[in-house]
Amino acid sequence: MDGSVVRHIATLAQLSLTQDEERELGGDLERILAFVAELEAVPTADVPPMTHANLADAAAWREDVVTPGLDHDEAMSGAPRVEGGGFAVPGFVG
């Protein structure tokens, strides 16, 4: 697989790969994609996609009521950096 394709996919996935990783994972990706290409030959013209095992009868609808959740401190308890009670990130607006 072309290195530029691997880099494009890695960018979409927000992964920074080393050159060694790029080469190795690119090779793996190519072999796995060659393996899953067997699906192409399966006739599926009139077959609907199965997006989920049971969305149709799951409890997708419920009353819109407020239920107890995490309080603010609990919700922030795992954050690597908190400023002013919010999640802090490096600046991204110039």
Added chain:
Amino acid sequence: MDSIVDIAGRVTRGEASAREIATDAVRRMKAGAELGAFISVLEDELLAEATAVDERRARGEALGPLAGVPVAVKDAICTRGVRTTAGSRALEGWVAPYDAHVVSRLRAAGAVVCGKTNMDEFAMGSSNENSAFFPAKNPHDPTRAPGGSSGGSAVAVAAEMAPASLGSDTGGSIRQPAALTGIVGVKPSYGRVSRFGLVAFASSLDQIGPFAGDVRGAARVLGVIAGHDPRDMTCRALEAVDFEAACGRDVSGLRLGVPEEYFAEGLDAEVETRVREAIAALEARGCKVAPVHLPHTKHAVATYYVIATAEASSNLSRYDGVRYGLRVEPQGGLAAMYGATRDAAFGKEVKRRILLGTYVLSAGHYDAYYAKAQRVRTLIARDFDAAFAEVDAIVCPTSPTPAFPLGERTRDPLSMYLSDVYTLPASLAGVPAVSVPCAPTAAGLPVGLQIVTRRDDEATALALAAAWEADRGPLPRARGAVT
């Protein structure tokens, strides 16, 4: 060690205190430490919880069906106040601020959480060798893998460090390690058990289920963790089933289908012999055995690795170093932080799957891979519908081979993926399946019989598993089991 049912009975009757059971569990977990089953041994928490159970009993309160039973919990399942790593550097120091639904149910039933078990990173693997920390070892032969991804949960029970454990199964991650370590593992129907508090891998496939040394114990734990939870919109409001009572059901007259596609090239000859012995025993009990066809089985591995990686690439986008988990902050702003964080957080197999999933969802490839795989998934599910019009259960091997040596499949991701060839189809179809041990191989390695039933019919699978277990008799203890 004593079974789940025995321990709960003794604690309920006051013949043993939860505290002494817990103290023994701590001793066992420490004695078996070299097997790598646990990422966290919760000694202090366990003893405190057990003491609380004893105090409830002293006050005359009802204790529940798992009174004083130590349960090991896969480290992908959140436990309030103690770390939950999912086997990843990404969550190495993360402490969940809440209990998963299943953990709340365990505690309400009187169980005590004894430790958090080792696993392949984010449940991606079939040998437990993808743990970011250390591999788990098979107690029947420590040079071999225990299976995965719930390897630590299987080892905890097989090596008699805990009477029960919870795992999660996306493509076989409960059943395959159960088979390879010689214990019972149950993957419930999709939607039977709430996923609230389970670190997500592939959400249309993930299910939590129990491991136990015997079928009745597994049935009891399943009964405790099953049930509707509005916090998981895919968890269904099904009628409660007495799974434990199902273990005593007469199985004569049940129709068993033997899928020819599962007894094909790649199946170890000794595994086939052991599995066919179990099927013959069920036939001798009056089950009617007939061949069935699941013609799309051969496409299950490809279908699974497209769908599961696509879902994983989306689910794992949350590990960005902002809200929880590892953060690496180099110069270069937000995008550099995302990249550096995720590069440091994830191991090779996780990166491989994120890349594959991102690729199959990307513009120009979505229809050819992802949409196509979803259509083939429909065909695989229809195979089961057609088979279950003819038979009540499908019986087959859980894994094509017994436990394989550590390191044998780590260099070739496809050979590792093929370890799951017999467990993936039921996951894709959303139907329940139980793995119950057959007699071991001549070399003493465990073999699993997989029993797959109609959606929501775990009871029939458990009934058949219990019948075979009774005919089979006790198994030899694992050589590495703690005494």
